[in-house]
Amino acid sequence: MNRLSWASEGIRQQLPLSTERVRPVTVFLSGTPADSGTVIRRYQTGFAGWYSSLLNSIWLSGDPDDDGTSILLKSESLETFQHELAHHMTSNIDGIQRRWWLVEGIACFFEGGFDPGDGGFSIPPIHLKFYEKCRRELRRRGRQQFLNDLEETVQGNYRSFYSTDSELLYRYALSWALFWHLAETVPAESDLESRIRAISKLTDDQVLAESESLLDRLRKSTTERLREHLMNPELRRWAVDGMLTRYRINGNDLLEVLKLDLEASSDPIWAWCSVSKLLGSRGIRLTSSIRQEWIGRFNSFMTEATPRQKITICEAIIPGSRSFLLTDSIVDCLESTDPDLRVVAAKTLASISRQKTIVSPHFWANGDPDLRSLEVQSWRDYLQD
Template sequence: MARLAAAVSICVAFCGCGLAYKNSLSRDGFIVYTNDGPEFLQRTCVRIERIYTCLSEVFEIPRPFPWTTRIFLDGRADGLLDYSYNPDLLGYYVPFLQMIRIDSRAAASNLVSDLDQVLLHEIVHHFLVSELPGISGKCWLNEGLAGNLEVGIIDEKRAEFPLLNPVLLKIARRELAGNKKRNQLRDLLRSDWKSFHDEKTREKNYALSWAIVYHLLEAELPAELPLKARINRIHAMDEETITALESRWRNNILKLDVVEKLGELARESAPGKRLTALWAIQELGRSRGFNVRRSLAILTKLFDDEASELREASYVAFLELLSNNPQMPFLDPEKTGKALTRLQSVIADREAKPRLRALLVGNIDHHRTLKKDWIPLLIETLEDSRPMVRAAAAGALSKMAAKPTIVSPLFWTNASIEERSVEVGEWKRWLAARGSR
């Protein structure tokens, strides 16, 4: 009776909940509600529309969609059930209401990619429940597939699914290494919703679910099969078939080295793997701890890749790696020094792509390292012929140098040469005075 009352309460609240939001937008397959402004709504709808388009291709669903999902973006986190393992982004999907709710206030404090990931995770749940009858009763498969597909990379024209989830791999390896004698799969496959989402074991269950689904998709099923066909085969597998794979699964996950795998993906040259390669390079830039030196070696090797897109991505990833790991110059001073010299030469090269130069300049403000003083180069760059490069240099100087400056991009893009020369002259005098101390 209590469950029935709760269900009725949710339905009543749901029927009128759209009225409580200031803005909404409808597209094929979904309606988005939010109290954020129209610009945020438009941008988010574009991202959601891309997700729906790519998943319709994965699951081979004809358009228009046979259903409409209601997606609510708000900041009311109190009392909501957290279906995601990321504590910073609250999201959940209610199948019988075809409703997704996401804490956009938490998302706004994170990277855009984090919002994309939680959107993709919850929308994947909707597609899985709609296309695979009975999957709601298989928590391990429902969450395992969402954990694999949430790392999808989607742009304007296409989508790729690397399946590798570095965060969940780390948790899964830790759990398997710490429980070598315990069989994990049988309990995992038999978990109901309540036990699966228990606060004490939820993180572990998400990670192990990702790990077994990843193993099945990548190691047990033919790679030439389309993703949908592999998903359908897993859905059709019985418990005994899967639990019999415990030993092979454990060995595969424990041997799966995240840096080695990311390096392999980063070097993908096939046209259909371009997005995956760029994603892997970005992930290498986020390495920490014992993985830093090996990630550094892979990224600096990519500096000489034939594909300009991969070279440029590796430059930015290197700067992020350095920002996250200020000890890097001590771990490998030779590679770090050569890499910094290479980036300085790219920034100084007036023939290099302006967008790339501005991107690098905009990413060096946190990267003051031994024997590399960026300030003289940045002051010189204030006189660059490219407006976006000048503006990026001014922004970096405002964070790196102890001197007030005009930061407004409009000044550096639109002001006359005479006006800019006054500001550049002040910088040059400041630099000369600093050098004479």
């Protein structure tokens, strides 16, 4: 729940005036999408969450833990929480209510909030998913149809906006794009809260008058947008995380950026998690010598890392055969005195290798030490062949 508190405080700091009189909100965590969600917001089962102003509550989906006794927050649910909490914290701002593009545009803007490395809460320059969605639909539909879709989104009523059809994600993307663009057109010296209030006072005609200039801002590719911020210490982590999802990227350049983060940060875990993802990615190009150099650096760090650090890194490793290059260090984790680390390491090995292995959490946490040693030795023999 620390991450929820971090997000809540981060949004509150961005909206100090708007959140002064906002009531506390109740957050519910459910193991499976609850049918009640379809009653309150008419969402189909499978949505990640919803906010009810009537009940003053947020519902989030979770997953059962390994033994089925607890419900764990899904990793993607943090963004959902930020989205739904933004609904709650902006609910008292005049001019937002019942303007569904603005309601969702603001929430989508906040859902991308991230930690730049200092524990703070930052809003990224673009929302990657929605930026790409808008560019893709602009290419597919053409300029005029895209402009028509913007107009329909701004002028749509509740039923048309939230209709659970194939266009719902597109309407969210258009809403984000409009708010993102308008937030840049108001005076740059204004804080975010002032910009939200200024946008809420615009008429629909004034909003749509900015449509053409929005299209111009969508010209840059996502990769170009990310590259612009790789050397910015405040946005570096967001930019690297985004670049790791690209294809045909020069990994040598990214490793130089990660080297800067390792030199500047007192906590190296994010950088080493990123290194593990980079080395395991099929879409990132690396020279053979650089790859071997960084595998060596990775292995050296893993020998000195704490059990908790090793768990975090093992969980970050990308499933797939390319990550098999990191196997030596993960096998070493099977011999740790920390049972949680042994469990996570076994699960990671199963995801990156075709070698048959025992993944039972009970075996690695509480099993016979001699039997565990035999399994570790079988891995050693396999790696030497």
